[in-house]
Amino acid sequence: MPAKNAFYAQSGGVSAVINASACGLIETARNNRGKIGKVYAGRNGIIGALREDLIDTSKESKAAIHGLLTTPAGAFGSCRHKLKSLEENRAEYERLIEVFQAHNIGYFFYNGGGDSADTCLKVSQLSESMGYPLQAIHIPKTIDNDLPLTDTCPGxxxxxxxxxxxxxxxxxxxxxxxxxxxxxxxxxxxxxxxxxxxxxxxxxxxxxxxxxxxxxxxxxxxxxxxxxxxxxxxxxxxxxxxxxxxxxxxxxxxxxxxxxxxxxxxxxxxxxxxxxxxxxxxxxxxxxxxxxxxxxxxxxxxxxIASKTDVEQAYAVGKAAVEFALEGKNGVMPCIMRGKSKRYSWHIGEASLKDVANREKKMPRNxxxxxxxxxxxxxxxxxxxxxNGEAYPEYRNGLPLYTRLKLEPVPRKLKTAFKV
CATH class of the missing domain: 3.40.50.460 (Phosphofructokinase domain)
Incomplete structure (x- = not known):
């Protein structure tokens, strides 16, 4: 039986380093061929899954994918689309399952903030409620720094x-x-x-x-x-x-x-x-x-002028998402944990999406x-x-050199279209 493919999507307002998370995820998945098949990206976030508008990242060169590390914005397109509950809009969930089945997708990676964590949590519960095996991992991203249980948010x-x-x-x-x-x-x-x-x-x-x-x-x-x-x-x-x-x-x-x-x-x-x-x-x-x-x-x-610390952490959570999935985890989010010593250090931790979705971390009064x-x-x-630190992109003719992807579509397998 061929290895299950992965679906990756970017959600909400993008950042200077969300593509670094995509880079970490895709490079790690490529290093685990045989365990994970292809990584398909949703064109414009979860909407890409609903419309069966998928991008085949295997068509991108090694250099192009690594170039995401120094490229801003959302390379695959983002969106603001919040899935309602299964009871309120069962059609969307049935469509997701239909698309995932058609493309042998068993891993769902959603890169975003609090509302995206809620969407990922709902998707993580699909296997239980609709009988389809699917592991969903949320990858933190928000410039607002308001996700709970992570010391800071990439971006x-x-x-x-x-x-x-x-x-x-x-x-x-x-x-x-x-x-x-x-x-x-x-x-x-x-x-x-x-x-x-x-x-x-x-x-x-x-x-x-x-x-x-x-x-x-x-x-x-x-x-x-x-x-x-x-x-x-x-x-x-x-x-x-x-x-x-x-x-x-x-x-x-x-x-x-x-x-x-x-x-x-x-x-x-x-x-x-x-x-x-x-x-x-x-x-x-x-x-x-x-x-x-x-x-x-x-x-x-x-x-x-991105922070080197931020770039490294963004890459790390993308990498950890794949590692979590390969460990069989579901409904979780890799997070940044600060070391206890006075000299700054950090490592990757884990949080349940039930404790992350729809919650905001505000500035403490002190x-x-x-x-x-x-x-x-x-x-x-x-x-x-x-x-701390600088992670400058390469420059050419006085301007930053950012990667441009082919964004080749995955051939559609379903006969029916879906309106979002």
Whole structure:
């Protein structure tokens, strides 16, 4: 009997290192030929499985697959599609089984965040509820760093590095012009319910008076009066004020400062517009000249300045996913475990998806300064190792050289199409 094939897919917002996880997974699977057959990737995530739109990674060269290690974004395409329960939408599950059976797929690897962990958990239960043998392993990925039971999430360290560097460089720019020009600079970063990314900007400050002077976290209720007073005091003392604001900053009643009123496919509120809103507040109340920027996709796609630690961890969880599957595990996630010694170290651990799916890890209060506008030494000790090291891609003609895959489709075997 031929070895079972594997299905791999990327889900949710991509990152600078999600392809490093794909590289770790595919290279490890190739090193275990005879135990695992081919690795098929879903074009645009789980949607690729539902549409029987699979990519044959065996058609890619060894060099192309290894090139994923230094290539940003999602090489196979991603999506935001959350499977409902088996009772609510049995048709999708029956379709998955139909596709998996047709292509002899016995391993399911899903690379994503919390909602993806939920999808993977549901798929892991297919063999029991629908009588089809399938092992499902979730591979952690989220720049928000909000998955539980893992010390950090692959993708976060590189965003943290980008934000810390951008904060420092923008602050130097503002400081050089503040005498006659800009007094306030606001950088809006991602982070819906957890302020990890905003917190990382605090690494830019090494001396008293260094930016960022104010960090706004979702975990700390926004107080307009206190905020404006801090801005005014900072400008008076240093001549300028740099603010890093998490997009998920909230009022005391839990409403977002910048809620567009639109929800995405996962049911999450679409956020954006916080930076200009804060800038208008500063201008109308204090009269300061300002500039603002939104890091947006730039922060999560910046592979040119990725954290070496992050790249290594992303590769490691992809590799571990295959090893877990070969050990017969199901419904689990490889995670990053921090060593106990003062010198930073880490190793791969294991978490049950039942303890991961639909749960968020927020910033602990002892990581946020007492006044709510900065980070503590405990936060700095946690964050600093995660941005350590550089893993530059190869450059050609002044630009990073990123891999381009063939993305050859697997011939369809089913006669029926499926609408998603």
């Amino acid at each position: 976060f360290g590189s965003v943290a590095k980008y934000v810390a560097i951008s904060t420092r460089e923008a602050a130097m720019d503002v400081a050089s012009m503040c005498e006659t020009s800009t007094k306030v600079f606001i950088l809006e970063v991602m982070g819906r319910h957890a302020g990890w990314i905003a917190a990382a900007s605090g690494l830019a400050a090494e001396h008293d008076g260094d930016a960022p002077h104010i960090i706004l976290f979702p975990e700390v209720a926004f107080n307009r009066t206190r905020f404006l007073a801090r801005v005014k005091r900072t400008v008076k003392r240093h001549g300028y004020c740099v603010i890093v604001a998490s997009e998920g900053a909230q009022h005391a009643d839990g409403t977002f400062l910048a809620d567009s009123g639109v929800t995405d496919a996962f049911g999450h509120h679409q956020l954006g517009g916080l930076a200009p809103s804060l800038a208008d507040m500063v201008k109308s109340e204090l009269g300061y000249k300002y500039h603002w920027a939104v890091a947006d996709y730039l922060q999560r796609s910046a592979r040119h 990581f946020i300064s007492r006044d709510g506008f900065g980070i503590t030494e405990a936060a700095r000790e946690y964050l600093a190792p995660l941005i």
